[in-house]
Every structure is written in structure tokens, then in C-alpha cells.
Amino acid sequence: MGNSLNAWSEALIGFNLLGLPLGLIVIAVIPLLFIALYSLTYGVYGERKISAFMQDRLGPMEVGKWGILQTIADILKLIQKEDILPTSADRFLFVIGPGILFVGSFLAYAVLPFSPAFIGASLNVGLYYAIGIVALEVVGILAAGWGSNNKWSLYGAVRSVAQIVSYEIPAAIALLCGAMMAGTLDMQQINVLQSGEYGFAHFYLFQSPIAWLPFLIYFIASLAEVNRAPFDIPEAESELVAGYFTEYSGMKFAVIFLAEYGSMFMVSAIISVVFLGGWNSPLPNLGSFALNTWTNGPVWGAFWMISKGFFFIFVQMWLRWTLPRLRVDQLMYLCWKVLTPFAFISFVLTAIWEIYVP
Amino acid sequence: MSEYFGNIKTGAVTIATGMGITLKHFFNAVHRKGDAGLDDVDYFRQVDGLCTLQYPHETIPTPANARYRLNNDIDDCIGCGQCVRACPIGCITMETVKVAPDDLGACGKTRDGQQKKFWIPVFDIDVAKCMTCGICTTVCPTECLAHTPVADFSEFDRSNFIYHFGNLTRLEAEAKRRKLADIQAKAKAEKEKKEEEN
Amino acid sequence: MQELDTVGQGSVRVTRKSDKLVILEKDLATEQMVLAMGPQHPSTHGVLKLECLTDGEVITEAIPCLGYLHRCFEKCCENVDYPAIVPYTDRLDYLSGMNSEFAYALAVEKLLDLEIPRRVEFIRVIVSELNRIASHLVAIGTYGIDLGAFTPFLFCFRDREIILGLLEWASGARMLYNYIWIGGLAYDVPTDFLKRVREFVAYFRPKAVELQNLLTENEIFVKRTHGIGIMPADVAINYGWSGPMLRGSGVKWDLRRNDPYSVYPEIDFKVAVPDGKHSVIGDCLSRHLVRAVEMEESLKIIEQCIDKIPSPEGFNSRSAIPKRIRPKAGEVYSRAENPRGELGFYLESDGKSTKPVRCKARSSCFVNLSAMKDLSKGQLIPDLVAIIGSIDIVLGEVDR
Numbered sequence: 003m004g005n006s007l008n009a010w011s012e013a014l015i016g017f018n019l020l021g022l023p024l025g026l027i028v029i030a031v032i033p034l035l036f037i038a039l040y041s042l043t044y045g046v047y048g049e050r051k052i053s054a055f056m057q058d059r060l061g062p063m064e065v066g067k068w069g070i071l072q073t074i075a076d077i078l079k080l081i082q083k084e085d086i087l088p089t090s091a092d093r094f095l096f097v098i099g100p101g102i103l104f105v106g107s108f109l110a111y112a113v114l115p116f117s118p119a120f121i122g123a124s125l126n127v128g129l130y131y132a133i134g135i136v137a138l139e140v141v142g143i144l145a146a147g148w149g150s151n152n153k154w155s156l157y158g159a160v161r162s163v164a165q166i167v168s169y170e171i172p173a174a175i176a177l178l179c180g181a182m183m184a185g186t187l188d189m190q191q192i193n194v195l196q197s198g199e200y201g202f203a204h205f206y207l208f209q210s211p212i213a214w215l216p217f218l219i220y221f222i223a224s225l226a227e228v229n230r231a232p233f234d235i236p237e238a239e240s241e242l243v244a245g246y247f248t249e250y251s252g253m254k255f256a257v258i259f260l261a262e263y264g265s266m267f268m269v270s271a272i273i274s275v276v277f278l279g280g281w282n283s284p285l286p287n288l289g290s291f292a293l294n295t296w297t298n299g300p301v302w303g304a305f306w307m308i309s310k311g312f313f314f315i316f317v318q319m320w321l322r323w324t325l326p327r328l329r330v331d332q333l334m335y336l337c338w339k340v341l342t343p344f345a346f347i348s349f350v351l352t353a354i355w356e357i358y359v360p
Numbered sequence: 361m362s363e364y365f366g367n368i369k370t371g372a373v374t375i376a377t378g379m380g381i382t383l384k385h386f387f388n389a390v391h392r393k394g395d396a397g398l399d400d401v402d403y404f405r406q407v408d409g410l411c412t413l414q415y416p417h418e419t420i421p422t423p424a425n426a427r428y429r430l431n432n433d434i435d436d437c438i439g440c441g442q443c444v445r446a447c448p449i450g451c452i453t454m455e456t457v458k459v460a461p462d463d464l465g466a467c468g469k470t471r472d473g474q475q476k477k478f479w480i481p482v483f484d485i486d487v488a489k490c491m492t493c494g495i496c497t498t499v500c501p502t503e504c505l506a507h508t509p510v511a512d513f514s515e516f517d518r519s520n521f522i523y524h525f526g527n528l529t530r531l532e533a534e535a536k537r538r539k540l541a542d543i544q545a546k547a548k549a550e551k552e553k554k555e556e557e558n
Numbered sequence: 559m560q561e562l563d564t565v566g567q568g569s570v571r572v573t574r575k576s577d578k579l580v581i582l583e584k585d586l587a588t589e590q591m592v593l594a595m596g597p598q599h600p601s602t603h604g605v606l607k608l609e610c611l612t613d614g615e616v617i618t619e620a621i622p623c624l625g626y627l628h629r630c631f632e633k634c635c636e637n638v639d640y641p642a643i644v645p646y647t648d649r650l651d652y653l654s655g656m657n658s659e660f661a662y663a664l665a666v667e668k669l670l671d672l673e674i675p676r677r678v679e680f681i682r683v684i685v686s687e688l689n690r691i692a693s694h695l696v697a698i699g700t701y702g703i704d705l706g707a708f709t710p711f712l713f714c715f716r717d718r719e720i721i722l723g724l725l726e727w728a729s730g731a732r733m734l735y736n737y738i739w740i741g742g743l744a745y746d747v748p749t750d751f752l753k754r755v756r757e758f759v760a761y762f763r764p765k766a767v768e769l770q771n772l773l774t775e776n777e778i779f780v781k782r783t784h785g786i787g788i789m790p791a792d793v794a795i796n797y798g799w800s801g802p803m804l805r806g807s808g809v810k811w812d813l814r815r816n817d818p819y820s821v822y823p824e825i826d827f828k829v830a831v832p833d834g835k836h837s838v839i840g841d842c843l844s845r846h847l848v849r850a851v852e853m854e855e856s857l858k859i860i861e862q863c864i865d866k867i868p869s870p871e872g873f874n875s876r877s878a879i880p881k882r883i884r885p886k887a888g889e890v891y892s893r894a895e896n897p898r899g900e901l902g903f904y905l906e907s908d909g910k911s912t913k914p915v916r917c918k919a920r921s922s923c924f925v926n927l928s929a930m931k932d933l934s935k936g937q938l939i940p941d942l943v944a945i946i947g948s949i950d951i952v953l954g955e956v957d958r
Contacts, residue, residue, distance in 0.1 A: 055389035056382040057712040059412045153593055157615070157939070231706060232778055240601040240704045241943050320386075324378045326778045327706025329940045330615060340368065371777035381772045382709060398723040399748065404757040411716050420723070425745065427730035448642040493645035493736040494744065507730065 007190060010119040010300065029122055033111035037264045044312060045263035046073045052316065053323045083252035088151065091249065095149025100250065100257040103142030107264035109135045114271050115190045117281050117303035128189035129181055132272055133174050136227060139265065140166050143236065146258070147246035158245025161330060162236030166227055168334060172341035173223035179216035179352040180206055180276035193280035201286035201294045205279040210355045215348040217277045219341050221314070224269035226333070228262065231322035238327055270314035271307065281307040397421035427492045427507035430485050432525040436470045436504035439478030443496035443505050451489035452496065455482035457528075457536050460543050470502050481526045481533030487513065488521035588613060597626050601704045601943045604953030608930070610942070617942055620934035622927055627957040635917035640666055640883040641740055643917065648734040650901075650919060651955040653696050656682075656689035656725065657896045659738040664819055665892035665903035666740045669885040674878055678742050679821045680867040681875075684755065685728060685737065687856040687863075691762070692721040693897035694849045694856075697950040701846060702773050704947035705782050710773040717765050720758060727751060740883060743875040752864050759857050766853060774850055783843035787933045787945035790840055797929045800922050801899025802852060803949065805831050806845035813895035825862050827855045842948035849950075852897075884912050898922045898950060923955040 017025030047062070047070065054061025062069030087093060113128035115121040125131055140163050147159020183206050184192040198204035207213050226233035237245030247258045274280055281303030285293035297306075328336065391409025395418050396402060413420065422428065439456040456478040459467045467476045497505050515521055528536065573580050593610040596602040605626035611619040631650060635643045647662040648655035660682055667674065699714030722732045728747045729737035737744050773779055789799070794807040804811050812829040814822040830851035832844035887909030893902035899922025906916040926949050933945050 052386065053708075055410070056386045057709050058385055058389075058408075058410055058716055059712065060410050060414065063414055153591065234706070235940075238706060238940070240706060241940050243600060320379060320382060321375075323709050324382045324772070325375060325707060326702065326773075326776060326782060327940075328778055329782055329938065331938070332778075332781055339364075367777070374775050374777045378772050378776050381768060398720070398727045398754060399750065401750070403754065404761050411719070423727045423730070423748075425730045425748075426726060446639075446642070448638045448645065491645055491734065492731060493642075493734070494730065495642055495645070495736070498744075 007118060007194065008121055008124055010117070011121055011124075032120075033114070033116075033122060034108065036116075037108065037111070037260065037267070040267060040308075041260050041263035042073050042077070044315065045266070046076070046259075049319050052319050056320070056323045077256065080252055080256045085252045085254070086249075088249050090151045092149040092151060095145040096249070097149075097254075099142050099146030099149055099246075100254045100261070101142070102145060103139055104257050104261040104264065106135065106138035106142055107261045107268060109138065110268045110272075111264075113189050114268070115193055115275065115280055116307055117300045118190075118193070118298075119300035120304070121190050124188065124190050127187045129177060129187040129192070129272075129276070132189070132268070133170070133177060136265070136268075137166070137170065139261070142261075143246050146250070150246070150249035152249050154242045154244070155246050155248045158236045158238075158242045158248070161242075162229060162246060164330075165229070165233065165236060165333060165337075168337045169223045169226040169233075169341075172219050172337060172345040173227060175342070175345035175349050176216035176220035176223065177272070177276055179213070179348055182349075182352050182356055183209060183213070184276075189275055189280070192275055193282060196279040197282045197298070199287040199292075199294050201282070202279070202284035203286065204282070205277065205284070207277040210352065210359075212348055212351045212355060213277065215344060216352065217273070219345050219348065220273055220276075221317075223337075223341055224273060225318060225321065226337070228265040228269055228318075230266065230318050232325040232328050233333060234322070234327060235330055235333060240327075266315050266318060267311050270311040270318070273314055274307065274310035278310055279306075280310070395420055397423065399423055422509040422511055424509060426509040426511070427494050427497075428511040429508050429513050430487055430490050430492070430496070430523075431506055431508045432483055432485065433504040433506075434480060434483060434525045434527045435468070436502045437480055437483065437525075437527075438470060438474060438476050438502055439480045440501060442499040442501065446495050446499045448493065448495065449489055449491060451486045453482060453484040453486075454480065455526075455533075456480055457533060458540055460536070460539050463536070463539075470504070472502070474502065479528050479533065479536050481528040481530070481536075483525040483527075485523045485525065486521060487523055488518060590618060595620075595942075602946060603700065603951055606927075606946075606951065606953055606956070608934075608942070608946075610934075610939075612939070615938045615940075617934050617937050617939065620930055620942060622930045624924075624927075624957055627953045629958065631919060631958040632917055635914060637913065639912045640885075640914065643914075644739060645734060645736045647919075648736060649954060650921065650958060651693075651896060651898060651923070651952045652733055653952055654686075654689045654693040654897045655733055655735050656686040656738065657693075657894065658901060659735065660686045660820075661892070661894035661896065661901040662903050663738050663740050664894055665890055665905050666883065666885070668892045669888065669890040669905055669907060670740070670880065670883065672741045672878060672880070674741065675873065675875075676821070677746075677868045677870065677873050678875060678878070680863045681743060681747055682738055683821055683825075684747075684752075684860055684863045684867075685725060685735075687859045688721050688724060688755065688758075690897045691853050691856050692718045692725075694853050695721075697849055697897070698769070698773070698846065701944075701947040701950070702779075704943050705779060707773055707776070707779065710769055713765070713769060713772070717762060720761070724751070724755060724758060727754075739876070739879055741879040742877065746870055746873060746875045752867065755860060756864055759861055762857065766850070770850065774846065780843060782940070783837075783846060783944055783948070784841060785838045786842045786941050787937065787948060788838055788840045789929065789933060793932065794840070794929070797932075798925045799899065799929065800925065801896065802830075802845055802848045803899060803922075803926045805829065806848045806948075807840040808832060808834070808844075813893060813900055817893065819892075819894060821863070821866075824866065825859050827859050827862075830855060842944050845948045845950075882912065885909070889916075893920070896922055898952065898955065899926060901955075919958060921955045921958060923949075923951045923953075924958075927951050927956055 011029055014025035014029050051061045062072035065071040065075045110132045112122040113125050113132050143162045144159050147155040181187055184195050186192060196204050196206060202208060207217050229236050247255060250258060283294050283297035283302060283306055285297050287294045388409055391407045393409050393411040394406045395413055396406060397420060441454055444452045444454050459477055459479055464475060469475055492507060494507055497507060573582055591612050593612050595610055596607040597605040607623040609621045609623060610617050631646060634646055644659055644662060647658040650658050695714040695718040699711035702710040726732045728751055729735040789807050791807045791809050794804050808831055810829050810831050815829050830848045832839050832847055837843035837847060885907040887907055889906040891902055891904045893900050901922055902920035904918040905914050908915045934942050
């Protein structure tokens with residue numbers, strides 16, 4: 003296994019035991035396992051602890067040392083719960099909703115470069131695919147909300163669809179700024195273009211004086227896309243009880259949660275790939291201390307990628323436990339009157355920068 | 361237009377302030393406040409930090425005058441029944457048997473030397489009904505009925521909430537009752553006899 | 559071409575062609591939906607049910623349905639002695655038991671013409687102002703939750719916990735005190751109590767500033783509450799609003815000032831009314847700001863009371879308590895400023911019994927809630943939540 007690009011994943015693709023494409027399955031299983039493990043540890047337990055510490059609380063403490071096994075206990079509980087299907091629900095949509103939701107968030111992992119040597123599918127339109135596939139979640143949310151046959155669920159679903167569809171516009175334009183700077187839509191190539199011996203200085207966030215604007219716009223829009231506070235109006239618990247998943251319980255509920263944490267990491271990973279160099283080490287080479295060279299490589303790459311993603315998830319949580327929730331019309335105001343115009347401005351400015359500044 | 365940019369600016373500034381506050385608390389989470397009670401002199405000198413407690417393992421001390429579980433010190437109870445009358449919800453049930461003259465010594469005295477004149481076979485407090493208002497304790501002449509600072513007394517069975525304080529078993533009570541009835545009957549007979557003689 | 563409105567539901571554009579109406583365009587007819595908000599809804603603050611008639615997210619009408627927490631308070635009172643009503647008044651507005659007790663004690667004392675020792679009066683004011691702060695902390699914190707901010711709520715509860723601890727230390731119970739008795743107090747306050755209260759005041763001031771930075775000044779919070787649920791002063795008076803709700807509408811009406819009782823005339827404090835600069839007068843934000851300012855004023859009142867309180871030497875908190883309360887035949891209405899508005903007690907005595915013939919509580923929450931129908935018209939569902947939160951109802955007092 004060398005250091006060349008995509009070495010690991012290409013080796014895995016070639017692994018065909020008894021003519022079965024086992025390698026492909028392993029490639030798909032790796033992100034799946036990653037989502038499950040990260041949701042279990044950082045997603046649920048971490049969020050509960052982080053929110054607790056921000057609120058002067060202890061958080062879960064009983065199960066295991068510092069409550070570390072709390073999530074496992076919760077999952078055991080969720081597995082044992084009765085799988086309730088409301089009598090008046092549309093059975094097909096009700097069951098398929100969480101599935102579509104999860105698949106929608108999981109499919110984008112195909113193009114996430116976890117390390118220089120590993121990527122699920124090195125598409126040349128990777129970024130484009132990642133933006134597009136998120137829209138599949140809308141279908142799942144709508145199916146869940148409509149299928150529940152509950153007024154609150156329907157409100158949540160309709161709000162969510164309006165929100166996600168609207169916020170895809172500033173998000174996509176902001177990502178296009180990054181793509182414009184790279185000149186490619188291939189996620190792995192975008193990363194490669196950001197590597198260099200000065201570490202973070204090669205990241206697109208620091209490569210142009212206006213890159214912070216699309217970076218910020220994409221971050222805000224991505225919060226709305228994954229329904230995180232302050233844009234959590236589809237599941238606003240004080241207004242809509244629980245929004246589109248009001249009627250869900252047991253494992254279906256767990257799958258919806260898994261999908262939410264999956265999308266959270268996905269948008270965090272995309273923002274770190276496009277603007278913060280993905281798996282590139284942010285440390286610069288300082289003379290004989292070749293920090294950058296030492297901290298690059300397939301395993302280090304995975305480390306940097308995941309920690310950058312986790313940092314943005316931390317910021318998402320931090321925002322969630324600080325801010326009140328926006329109203330529906332304010333949400334749309336923010337999208338159409340603030341983020342979209344600024345996204346266009348940053349698009350034009352980036353284009354000018356890229357053309358006229360070498 | 362200036363309003364538009366002003367809104368964006370105040371939004372950004374106030375959000376940053378809020379995030380600063382939560383981050384400060386996040387980093388302050390290495391400290392724990394401790395479990396001093398308010399009657400502790402150093403209560404407000406405790407550090408700011410995580411302020412929740414691991415309840416069953418750590419508790420905030422309840423002050424000495426806290427009114428929680430109702431308790432009756434039956435050795436001091438004279439069976440006057442004031443508490444039963446005072447209780448707004450009627451959570452105390454009491455039955456008394458007058459002490460026969462020759463039993464007065466056996467029945468004993470209260471702590472402050474008052475002769476007890478009643479056996480109390482039944483003194484039941486339904487603490488599930490009790491609203492800890494403390495009215496019964498203020499009317500109690502011997503101060504035997506008191507709320508204790510024990511705040512946590514949950515039970516699995518509701519019938520366990522009825523606390524029995526009576527100082528006689530049922531058989532004993534029956535014996536005392538019969539004895540009293542005998543004495544009273546004898547006294548009555550004597551009285552009638554006297555009246556007849558007169 | 560002309561626009562004819564309301565043919566059925568939704569509008570229709572028609573044109574005239576040789577005296578015939580030709581329909582050009584028809585809006586999609588939308589149906590109104592009845593949405594039962596509560597009694598098990600996270601933001602109705604208890605068991606309130608709102609029957610909302612909604613058109614999309616817009617509410618055309620919201621009617622509060624009450625009675626899920628009705629406990630026959632008034633009937634209970636007719637069956638227990640005067641002193642035994644005090645614990646029941648705690649359970650009216652369980653977030654501010656001291657204030658309710660205070661109001662009830664004032665009513666019976668008026669009926670009996672009792673003279674109260676000065677120290678008792680000061681202690682009563684201190685504990686009820688502490689309770690007012692605790693109550694406003696819950697109001698502000700839960701309002702944050704209604705608007706989606708969870709963290710301020712827990713900060714509020716952290717500080718409220720200290721007040722409850724102080725009151726537990728004084729009275730023996732955390733929420734249902736039975737501390738203010740007719741003619742006196744259950745006990746004098748503990749030796750160090752006043753010192754600790756002063757320390758609490760010093761502790762709480764920076765926390766209130768932090769709360770203001772975190773919640774009240776947050777742009778999203780302001781945007782959510784500014785100009786929402788505006789109640790003009792005259793309508794508010796007609797509805798019989800009182801307390802922070804009425805003051806939020808710009809009416810300078812505080813019973814501690816306008817119908818003073820106890821030692822309030824000796825104390826210098828400001829009646830909080832919105833200045834109209836930060837908020838539209840009468841909107842949700844004004845009501846929130848009034849509560850925030852009132853907490854500050856309560857701190858000032860507490861400090862002044864601690865300065866002026868007579869020494870405990872030779873003091874017996876029960877000295878003025880009558881042995882047997884049997885008022886002369888007559889009736890009395892007495893009111894006091896509760897955290898949620900005017901709590902009035904109407905008592906009628908027949909002169910023979912130790913129980914009131916009639917005890918009626920005029921509850922502020924109930925009156926404040928009655929304006930819901932007016933306030934909710936044409937609002938969005940998130941705004942309805944904001945309005946309910948700003949009314950700050952306690953269902954225990956609404957239903958009694």
C-alpha cells in the first residue's frame with residue numbers, strides 16, 4: 003500500500019474473492035461503520051456532554067465511567083422498544099421515510115476523501131454529486147412527515163422541504179467559489195491542490211481575501227440544510243412537538259437520528275475539503291522542523307480530515323446551545339435576502355480574483 | 361440599506377457575544393461547585409462551575425428546620441387529637457383508649473413530665489397525602505409530631521406510605537379496651553349501688 | 559377586469575363579458591385546519607389547550623380551553639379554617655408561593671384589623687421579593703425555551719435554585735412554604751439569613767447581566783419578539799390585565815406603588831415600564847424587558863429592606879397571631895402585586911364560623927390569558943408560542 007492517491011481504495015476495489023466484489027462492499031461498509039461509531043461516541047454522547055458543560059451541568063454520568071456507555075444503553079433501549087406504526091399512518095411512506103433519509107445522507111459519503119489513499123468513489127464531479135444527493139433527504143423528510151398523518155409532522159415536513167430547497171442555493175453557490183478556485187469538481191483533486199509545505203497557508207480559505215465569505219455562507223447554509231439550530235424549525239420542539247418525526251419511535255427514530263448525525267459530518271467534511279484542505283496537515287514546515295511533511299500521509303490524512311470535520315460539528319453544537327430559533331419567514335429572509343446576494347457577490351469577486359490575480 | 365447592514369452587524373455581534381458566554385462556561389466545566397448547603401458560611405465563596413449533583417450519591421444538605429417526612433415520637437404523644445383536627449387534608453388517623461388508673465405508671469410520662477392518659481393503638485400518617493404544611497406540628501402541645509428533613513422516602517408500594525406509630529398491638533389494644541370497659545362497668549355499678557343506697 | 563374577493567374561500571379574478579361574469583383565475587381554495595395545541599404540548603406551560611383554527615401556518619383563531627388542572631380551590635377553602643387555607647394558596651401559583659401567601663394574609667388581616675410587627679413586615683417583603691425573582695427567572699428561562707434557546711433556561715434555574723434554597727432555609731420547604739401566616743410568620747428567619755441574602759444579591763447581579771447578554775440582547779431573540787403580539791394599553795386595561803403584562807403595554811400600574819401595602823411605601827423602587835426605544839410598547843419583547851428590569855428592582859427592594867429591618871431582639875414572629883381566627887361578619891377584598899399580576903382575595907365571613915363562607919381568588923394569569931383570542935389573530939404558529947410564553951401563565955393559578 004503506497005502513498006499514491008487512492009491507493010487503498012483502489013486496492014480494495016481489486017479485491018474480488020471468488021468472483022464476488024467483496025472489496026466494494028468493504029468500501030461501503032467503512033463509512034457506514036464510521037457514521038455509526040462517530041454518532042455513538044461524538045454525536046450523541048459528545049453532544050450531551052458538550053451541551054451539559056455549556057449549561058453548567060454534568061450530563062450523563064451513571065452508565066460507565068463518566069457515563070461513557072450511556073449511548074449504548076440508549077440504543078439497547080431503542081432496540082427493545084415496540085415498533086409502533088400508527089393505525090392512520092400511510093404504512094409504506096412511514097416505513098420508507100427514515101430509510102430514504104438515511105440513504106440520502108449516507109450516499110454523499112461515497113465522494114468524501116477520508117484520506118489521500120481512501121475515497122469511496124473518485125468521481126470527477128464529486129462536489130456536484132455531493133451537493134445534489136443531499137436533496138434526496140428532502141424526499142425522506144416529506145415521506146416521513148406525510149406518512150405519519152399527523153398535523154405537526156406535516157408542518158415539520160413542509161417547513162423542512164421549503165428550508166432545504168431554499169438553502170441549497172446559497173450553499174451551492176458558495177461551494178462553487180471553492181470549485182472555481184480549484185478548477186475542478188473532483189474532491190480528491192481539490193485536496194491535492196491545497197497541499198504544500200506551508201500547511202494552512204495553502205488552504206483556499208487563506209488563498210484569497212474573499213474566501214471567508216463563501217466559507218461563512220456555506221457554513222450557515224449547511225446548518226440549515228441539516229436542520230440544526232438556529233435553523234431547526236422543521237423539528238422545533240417547542241412549536242411542532244418534534245416536527246416530522248413526532249410519530250416515530252424505537253429504531254426508526256434512531257435511524258432518523260443517525261441520518262441527522264451523518265449529514266452533520268457530511269457538511270462539515272465538505273466545508274473542510276473545499277476551504278480547509280481536507281486531509282492536508284495545517285502545520286507548516288518550519289526550516290528543519292518539517293512539520294508538514296511529518297504530519298502528512300494516509301493515516302495522518304484520515305486524522306486531519308476527521309478532526310476538521312469534528313471541529314465543525316463542535317461549532318454546530320456550540321451554536322445550537324447558544325442561540326434561539328429563527329421564525330419561518332426570518333429563515334427565508336436570511337436565505338433569499340442575505341445569504342443568496344452575498345453568495346452571488348462572493349461568486350463574482352472570486353471569479354475576478356481568479357482571473358486577474360495570478 | 362443602512363438598516364439592512366445594521367441588522368447583519370448587530371446579529372453577528374450579539375451571536376458572537378452569546379457564543380463567547382457559552383464557550384466560557386464550556387471551559388469552566390473543569391470546576392465543580394460543590395454541595396455546600398445555604399446555611400454554610402462559604403456558600404457564595406464556592407467556585408462557579410458545574411452546579412448539578414449526582415443525586416443519589418451526592419445531595420444538597422437539607423436545613424435542620426426543613427419540613428419533609430412527618431414523624432411522630434409516640435413516647436411523647438399524649439393522644440390529644442389536636443393534629444387530627446388541624447390537618448387540612450386529614451392524613452392522620454388516630455384511635456385512643458383511656459388508660460386505666462392502675463396502668464398510668466405503665467403508660468408513662470412524656471419527656472417534660474406530663475402524665476400520659478391515653479393509649480394510642482392507632483396513629484397512622486399517610487405521608488403520601490401529607491402536604492407538609494406543618495399545621496399539625498404547630499398545634500401539637502408536646503411537640504412530638506414534627507417534620508423531619510428526610511426528603512427522599514419513595515416507596516414501591518403505595519401502602520408503605522401509611523406510617524404506623526401506634527404504641528399498642530391490636531391484641532394489646534383489645535385487652536386494654538376490655539380492661540377499661542370492666543373498670544368503667546365496675547365504677548358504674550358502684551355508682552348505681554351508691555345511688556340506690558342513698 | 560375586477561377583483562371579487564371571498565367567493566367561497568380564496569379569491570377569484572373575474573371579468574365581465576356582455577353582462578356575464580367569466581372566471582379568469584381562481585385561487586386554490588384552502589381549507590382551514592383545526593389544530594389542537596396541547597394539553598400535552600411542550601410550550602403551553604402545563605395543561606393548557608389551545609384550539610387553533612389555522613390556515614397554513616397562520617392562525618385565524620386560538621381559543622384557550624381551561625380546566626385540566628382544576629382543583630376546587632375555592633370550595634376547599636370553604637371547608638378549612640382560615641390558617642389552613644395558607645398552604646392551599648401556595649398551590650395556586652406554585653412558582654411564587656410566598657407572594658400568594660402574602661396576598662391571602664393581607665386579606666385576612668384586613669378582615670381582622672390586625673396590627674403586624676414591623677420586622678414581620680420586612681421579612682415578608684424580603685421573602686416575597688426573593689420569590690418574585692425566582693418566578694421571573696422561570697418566566698424568562700422558559701420563554702427562552704419557547705423560542706428555542708435552551709441554555710439561558712438552565713442558567714436561570716441554577717440561580718433560582720439558590721433562591722429556593724434560601725427560602726427552604728427560612729421556611730422549611732422549597733416551593734410550598736406555608737411561611738407567611740395570618741398575623742405573623744411561621745418562624746423568624748435564621749440568624750445568618752439576611753447576610754446570605756445580601757451575598758445572593760451581590761452574586762446575582764453579574765448573572766443577570768450575563769443572562770441579558772446571552773438572551774435578551776440576542777438579535778434572533780429580539781427579532782422573534784419585537785413587534786409580536788402587540789397589546790394597546792386601553793385594550794389591556796379593558797381586559798383587566800395587571801402586573802408585568804399591563805406594564806408591558808406602557809401603563810405605570812404597580813399595586814406596590816398604586817395601592818401600597820406592607821412597608822412598600824417606605825421603599826424606593828422604580829415601576830418598570832418599557833421605554834419604547836428597544837421595543838414596540840405592548841409587544842412580547844416589552845413584557846420580557848419589564849420582567850428583566852423588575853428582577854433588578856426586586857434586588858434593590860431586598861437591599862433596602864435588609865438595611866431597614868428592625869433587630870431581632872425580643873422578637874416573636876408569632877406574637878400577633880390570633881389564637882382563634884373568627885372574624886366579625888363582613889366581607890373584604892384585598893389585593894397584592896404578584897409576579898404575574900394582581901392576585902386578589904375576596905373573603906366573606908358570617909361571624910360565627912372559623913371558616914370563610916366564601917373565598918374567591920382573583921387570579922391574574924386567568925385574566926391575562928383571556929386576551930389570547932385577540933392576541934393570536936393572524937399570527938404564525940411560532941409567534942403564538944412566543945405570545946403564550948410572554949403571558950407567562952401558571953396553569954395552577956389559571957384553573958385553581
